[in-house]
Amino acid sequence: MPSPTDTGPGAASRRKKKACRRCRHRKQRCDFEQPCHNCEAAGVECMPVIPDSMQSYPAGYVPALENHAAILEQTLNERFPGTALDHLDNVRTQYLGTPLPVMQDFEGQQPSGFDGLMGTSPESERMWQWQPPQTPTQLPSSMNAPMQIGSIGMHQASPPGFAPQATATAPRLIQNVSMTSHGVGPRSEGMDDIPTATAASFFRIYFQFIHPQYPFLSIRECGNWYTEWKTAPPHRPVTGWPAFFVKMIFAIGSLIQSKSDTAPRYQHQDLKSQAQSEDAIIRSTHSSPLIRLQAMLLSAMHALHSESTARISHISGAIIRFASLQGFHRLANLDDEESQMKIKAWSCAYILDRAVSMALDIPSSLADIYISTTLYTERVEPPCQSHMPWLDDVPPSEIPDVLPTLTTFTHTCKIRLIQSYCLHTMHAVPTEGGATPEWQDSMLVQIDNWATEIYSHSLIATEGYQSPLWLRLIEQLSRLALCRPSRLNINSKISDVALKAGCNACTTFRALQKKRQVAQPWLIVITQFQAGVTILYIIWARAIQIPPEADFAIRDCTSVLAILADRWQNAEVYRDCFEVLARAIPRCKRLGCLEREAREELVGLIERVNEVGVHRHVLTMLYEMGMGPEDEDMI
The missing domain is CATH 4.10.240 (CD2-Gal4)
Incomplete structure (x- = not known):
């Protein structure tokens, strides 16, 4: 009882x-x-689950901030007429000259978790944001107290394009608020809060996971920027382009670290907000086209490790357009350092655009016929160990620090050229699967020839982006891009190659995932989903039992998508869609025909998959498997 x-x-x-x-x-x-x-x-x-804490603020807090903003605007307008906008006239009339005793309650208080009234969302796509007062304690204790113009620049970053004229009466404003000659504002307070060991770990992550694939930055310059940031005194922080590149590397390193199993969510959201400044960078006329292209590529690396397919597609195309506008597609190899850096940056932009095109089955942003720049070829590079000072500030990692080499990068450039030609030809044919078998066989031979040189262009002892296993994954995805099963060729050699490539792609990436030495960018979600759906489509269309090799691959793909869905919220729809297919196809009462309940569930998931982004041919296969017998009779 x-x-x-x-x-x-x-x-x-x-x-x-x-x-x-x-x-x-x-x-x-x-x-x-x-x-x-x-x-x-x-x-x-x-x-x-930890319940969110509810923050409370004094009753007069918002009016106090409005009054503070009005004072800042009025002071700026007095010093620089026309700078301040006129959208707070009513606020000035209401608050200026009115003492607010509530501010006396703010002294000594620091609400936890408060990042500023106008702090922007990390998910915002806006390129530049004003930096607000960080805490109420930064406000003066009396609203009638005189405001020093120099103090404005100490706590607020300037918007793009705001460059006040130099005057003898406001040297601190020019030093702290105006844009530097490089077009980028001073380092924000968020960068000062990062411990040296954490900053060094972000640099190490970047050069472990990003630089081997896209070496568009100079290791020597990055080492100098890191040292400059590390040794800068608090009253004279690093500014200009070094500050921007350091900030972006922090944001990318934090983003990759936040997607690992055991990494803390250290300042990831704040760093991501600080990284949204591409618009001011691109418009800067004080910087060379190479620096602006490198800045755009850094933004692309951040997008690759986020979960927006549309963002990745947009920025990869914009980079190619900008680079071609600046003549990077028609560079001459002068064999000097600057020329080599330009060719590296262009090669990174090119292979990024082709990787996105292959993953989504969309036309490339600039056809090869318009490009005369030769992609980067391997040459003798100076040793970079002395130019990586961040390695001295971090403890030894579980992943061994391998000095970046460009051998794997040059071999990747070759396969992207082959993929580009394949996609261009296949998009030119009028119907899906219209490419001739002879042409497909010739392209498979080219892929085979490229694959025979994998071991000579990789580091055998590694298990990351410079390993043979990673290049094998690119090989299998290249075969998938070329060989597309359909109703017309389901029993042909093309479908046999696609089935084997899909199985190998799933098992290969699962092996890489277990090694924990590769990041898991968003395009991996799309390509793994493509490989898994291709396997299931061939089994469904051929109306056969699942072969043993396909059974192992389906299990690996299920595990991969489940793990990726734990990291990416948008990846859940891929996981759910694949699980429906993997569960329904073996249980068909009549092989080659899904049950009605499974078809209805699949149709609802297909629309969500299409919204997030998917390979065009994968979408075609999904629609075919979602049709019933009555729909097939109408085809």
Whole structure:
């Protein structure tokens, strides 16, 4: 018999428990234990859900900030007429000259978690944001106290294009608020808060995961920028382009680190907000086209490790357009350092555009017929160990620090050329699968020839982006881009090659994923989904039992998409769609025909997959598998 204490009105609420964070994210049934059964079976840490803390502020806090903004505008307008806008006339009339005693309550208070009234969302696509007052304690204790114009620049970054004229009366404003000769404002306070060890780890992550694939930055210059940032005194922080590049490397390193299993979410959201300044960079007339192209490529690296297909497609195309506008597609190899850096940057822009085109099956941004610049070829590079000072500021990593070489990069450039020609030819034919078998065989021979040189262009002892395994993955994805199964060729050699390539692509990336030495950019989600759907489509269209090699590949693809869905919210729809197919196809009562319930569930997921972004031919295969017998008769 229950005791009176167990049957009280508040007993139910006291006994109510919440599912752990992982079960809530994956929509699984949690047993509310610590650790729960699901997390224990998966071998991951079971983390409880922590309720969000509610912040409260004094009643006069918002009027005080409005008054503070009005004073700043009025002071700027007095010094530089026309600079301040006139959108706060009513606020000036209401607040200026009116003392606000509520500000006396702010002294000594620092609300935790407050990043500024006008702090922007990390998900915002705006390119530049004003930096607001960081805390209420930065406001003067009396609203009638005189405001020093120099103090404005100490706490607020300037918007793009704001460059006040130099006057003898405001040297601090010019030093702290105006844009530098490079077009980029001074380092924000968020960069000062990063410990040296954490900053060094961000640099190491960048040169482990990004530089081997896209070496458009000079290691020597990055080492100088890092040293300049590290040794800069607080009153004279690093400014200009060094500040921008350091900030972007911080943001990219933090983003990649935040997607690992055990990494903390250290300042990722704040650094991501600070990285949205491409618009001011591109418009800067004080910088060379090479620097602006490098800045755009850094923004592209950030987008590659985010989860927006549209953003990746947009920025990769914009980079090619900008580079061609500046003549990078018609460079002459003068064999000097500047010429080689330009060719490296152009080669990175080219292979990025081709990688996006292959993953989404969309036309390239600039056809090869218009390009005369030769992609980067391997040459003797000076040793870079002495130019990586961040390695001295971090403890040894579980992943061995391998000095970046450009051997793998040059070999990747070659396969991107082959992929570009394949896509251009296939997009030129009027119907899907209209390419002749002879032409496809000739392209397969070129891919085979490229694959025979993998071991001579990779580092055998590594397991990351310079390893043979990574190049094997690119090889299999190239075969998938060329060989597309359809109703017309389902029993041909093309479908056989596609089935084998899909299986190898799934098992290869799963092996790389277990090594934990490659990042998991967004395009991996799309290409792994493409490989898995190709396998299931061939099995469904041929109406056969699942072969053993395909069974292992399907399991690997299921695991890969499940892990990626834990990292990317938008990847959940790929995981759900693939799981529906993997569950429904083996259970078909009649081979080659999905059950009605599975088709209905699949059709709803197809629309969501299409919204997030998917390979065009994969979408065609999904629609075919989602059709019923009555729909097939109408084709």
